[in-house]
Amino acid sequence: MAVANEIEKRPSVKKSQASDGSVERDRLRMMMLIRRFEEKTFQEYTKPGQKIGGFCHLYSGQEAIAVGTAALFDKNRDALINGYRCHGHSLALGMTPRAAIAEMYGKVTGCSKGKGGSMHLFDASVGNHGGHGIVGGQLPLGLGFAFAQSYKKTGGVTFCFMGDGAINQGTFNEALNLASLYKSPVIYVVENNGVAMGTQIERHSAEKDLSKRACGFNMPHRNVDGNDVDTVIKEFGEAVERGRAGEGPTFLSANTYRFRGHSMSDAMKYRSKEEAEKAKLRDPISIYSTRLRDANFITDEQLESLQESVSNEVTEAFAQADADPHPPLEDRFNDALAETYPYQPE
Amino acid sequence: MREALRAAMTEEMERDENVFLMGEEVAEYNGAYKVSEGMLKKFGPKRVWDTPISEAGFAGLGVGAATMGLRPIIEFMSWSFTWVCIDQIINNAANVRYMSGGQYKVPIVFRGGNGIAHQLGATHSHRMESVYARIPGLITVAPSTPYDAKGLLKSAIRCDDPVIFLESEKMLNDTAEVPEEEYLLPLGVANVERKGEDITIVSYGRPLQRVVREAVRHLVEDHGIDVELIDLRTLRPLDTNTILESIKKTNRCVIVDEDWGYCGMGAGILYKIQKAAFDYLDAPIDYVHSDEIPVPFNHYLEEAMMPSVDRIVSAVKEACYR
Numbered sequence: 001m002a003v004a005n006e007i008e009k010r011p012s013v014k015k016s017q018a019s020d021g022s023v024e025r026d027r028l029r030m031m032m033l034i035r036r037f038e039e040k041t042f043q044e045y046t047k048p049g050q051k052i053g054g055f056c057h058l059y060s061g062q063e064a065i066a067v068g069t070a071a072l073f074d075k076n077r078d079a080l081i082n083g084y085r086c087h088g089h090s091l092a093l094g095m096t097p098r099a100a101i102a103e104m105y106g107k108v109t110g111c112s113k114g115k116g117g118s119m120h121l122f123d124a125s126v127g128n129h130g131g132h133g134i135v136g137g138q139l140p141l142g143l144g145f146a147f148a149q150s151y152k153k154t155g156g157v158t159f160c161f162m163g164d165g166a167i168n169q170g171t172f173n174e175a176l177n178l179a180s181l182y183k184s185p186v187i188y189v190v191e192n193n194g195v196a197m198g199t200q201i202e203r204h205s206a207e208k209d210l211s212k213r214a215c216g217f218n219m220p221h222r223n224v225d226g227n228d229v230d231t232v233i234k235e236f237g238e239a240v241e242r243g244r245a246g247e248g249p250t251f252l253s254a255n256t257y258r259f260r261g262h263s264m265s266d267a268m269k270y271r272s273k274e275e276a277e278k279a280k281l282r283d284p285i286s287i288y289s290t291r292l293r294d295a296n297f298i299t300d301e302q303l304e305s306l307q308e309s310v311s312n313e314v315t316e317a318f319a320q321a322d323a324d325p326h327p328p329l330e331d332r333f334n335d336a337l338a339e340t341y342p343y344q345p346e
Numbered sequence: 347m348r349e350a351l352r353a354a355m356t357e358e359m360e361r362d363e364n365v366f367l368m369g370e371e372v373a374e375y376n377g378a379y380k381v382s383e384g385m386l387k388k389f390g391p392k393r394v395w396d397t398p399i400s401e402a403g404f405a406g407l408g409v410g411a412a413t414m415g416l417r418p419i420i421e422f423m424s425w426s427f428t429w430v431c432i433d434q435i436i437n438n439a440a441n442v443r444y445m446s447g448g449q450y451k452v453p454i455v456f457r458g459g460n461g462i463a464h465q466l467g468a469t470h471s472h473r474m475e476s477v478y479a480r481i482p483g484l485i486t487v488a489p490s491t492p493y494d495a496k497g498l499l500k501s502a503i504r505c506d507d508p509v510i511f512l513e514s515e516k517m518l519n520d521t522a523e524v525p526e527e528e529y530l531l532p533l534g535v536a537n538v539e540r541k542g543e544d545i546t547i548v549s550y551g552r553p554l555q556r557v558v559r560e561a562v563r564h565l566v567e568d569h570g571i572d573v574e575l576i577d578l579r580t581l582r583p584l585d586t587n588t589i590l591e592s593i594k595k596t597n598r599c600v601i602v603d604e605d606w607g608y609c610g611m612g613a614g615i616l617y618k619i620q621k622a623a624f625d626y627l628d629a630p631i632d633y634v635h636s637d638e639i640p641v642p643f644n645h646y647l648e649e650a651m652m653p654s655v656d657r658i659v660s661a662v663k664e665a666c667y668r
Contacts, residue, residue, distance in 0.1 A: 114447075174398075177400065342533065
């Protein structure tokens with residue numbers, strides 16, 4: 001499979017053209033890092049003496065979407081916002097595994113100083129506007145970032161992710177209509193893993209083809225293979241170009257599969273063993289590593305060493321975060337407000 | 347009042363191009379209540395935005411735009427309509443800064459008419475102050491005069507925190523002298539509107555304008571009770587210091603609002619002051635509020651449910667053992 005040639009045809013990923021495969025290997029490594037991080041999180045969460053509190057939603061199986069997005073993302077002007085399944089995107093945009101797991105431990109070294117938790121990984125330095133816990137609550141916010149990008153004429157675009165459960169919320173209707181009306185440069189992406197918590201699409205959406213949900217908003221829309229990072233880069237890249245050119249929003253259904261449950265308490269009884277086995281054949285990491293191997297971008301030895309390196313990085317990050325301190329108790333009063341009161345403007 | 351609000355927005359939009367106005371009918375229709383009349387013409391469509399009827403959509407848009415460095419003024423036709431977008435205000439405007447460990451700030455003003463505005467029925471007559479003033483991460487402001495409205499709104503627009511700005515449709519026609527030159531009023535500072543020795547009355551916004559001032563006049567002129575009247579101006583953060591200093595002098599206090607009593611705004615104010623005031627009190631703090639029923643449509647029933655001059659006078663007399 002001539003991956004390199006395919007990539008060269010894509011204007012949106014010109015950066016990687018001269019690649020000797022290093023860009024592709026980095027992408028593969030990030031997908032592997034996310035997977036390893038999530039599987040280690042699963043182990044930690046389910047161990048006795050659980051150190052990760054609260055809800056926790058794992059991204060395993062959906063890595064191609066986060067890594068494909070990060071390949072297109074301009075940290076100086078773009079914005080990204082997410083639902084609560086936000087670990088993968090945060091790592092892909094450069095959050096250190098330590099800052100991510102420390103946040104899930106509630107530690108002061110966490111990206112949000114232990115005030116957000118698993119569902120709320122924020123990193124303002126790269127335009128990561130966090131994960132949001134209320135299903136669909138982030139859709140108007142993503143619209144607002146794009147509105148600001150357009151207002152300030154930065155050429156930036158906003159990626160606003162949601163799960164397939166979010167399309168049934170009222171904010172979906174309001175935000176997509178406004179985005180199209182105002183021609184805001186927002187790319188709405190459903191990470192369609194086929195099930196809203198435990199309710200399959202067949203039982204939650206009258207229209208099975210989720211991309212068609214955008215028809216009423218006069219917005220370009222399509223289905224994307226969310227398990228193929230190259231496809232994600234190509235299809236999302238076109239939406240990014242549209243946004244940067246001032247042509248308005250796009251709606252994409254990135255179809256994928258989550259290997260883990262909705263959250264940690266989910267035994268996934270709604271899935272058959274056959275379905276899960278079949279899904280593994282479409283594992284985004286296997287697809288991409290096979291492709292890179294076929295293109296002579298990576299050898300089996302390199303793959304093994306990548307695996308070892310991400311495993312070490314994750315183990316080290318978890319150990320560091322474990323040793324990190326909790327925030328001082330008085331810190332609970334900080335960060336609620338930006339001003340001090342009484343407030344008298346100058 | 348209408349002109350004072352418009353002047354505040356206009357001055358701030360002239361001062362800072364990141365300030366914009368958005369809401370239902372604010373642009374081409376010139377405002378559902380004409381507060382923004384002429385602003386589209388003055389500033390153009392890039393600064394004054396009409397929206398579809400999508401409160402959650404445009405409230406959230408404002409929050410998102412604020413975290414990106416803009417300073418949105420989001421007008422709600424009525425605060426009663428914010429029940430359908432309350433997630434955007436409470437979970438997003440108020441929480442994003444805290445949940446991100448202080449990485450983002452949310453300089454936004456949400457403004458519009460609040461409370462009972464005569465025969466609008468139960469759904470359009472909500473007094474939202476106790477809903478929003480209890481939320482950490484939000485600032486809640488309720489002006490009672492055109493002068494205050496202008497000075498407070500200008501400060502709210504410059505403030506880096508999300509501000510809930512509670513106006514009243516029934517106050518928009520109020521007239522008063524408002525200076526042409528720039529002035530700003532602090533957020534979180536109450537105004538002692540009338541100094542007195544006998545009792546402290548605490549109120550704010552529409553109830554203050556509708557009945558409290560008149561009740562104070564009766565109490566002073568007809569009953570010889572020297573009332574100290576405190577206009578809170580800001581409901582969160584509450585200026586407990588000004589209230590307590592007053593009670594230390596008068597030893598008596600009555601709180602008046604148009605909220606429901608149980609978990610109402612006044613109940614929250616009571617919680618904030620009763621312990622510190624206890625040793626100085628010669629009578630229990632009383633709370634005059636609306637009857638605990640949905641707001642009736644009928645004019646007489648609606649009037650009857652709300653605090654009246656008589657109710658305030660009798661509560662004050664009782665607190666003064668008169």
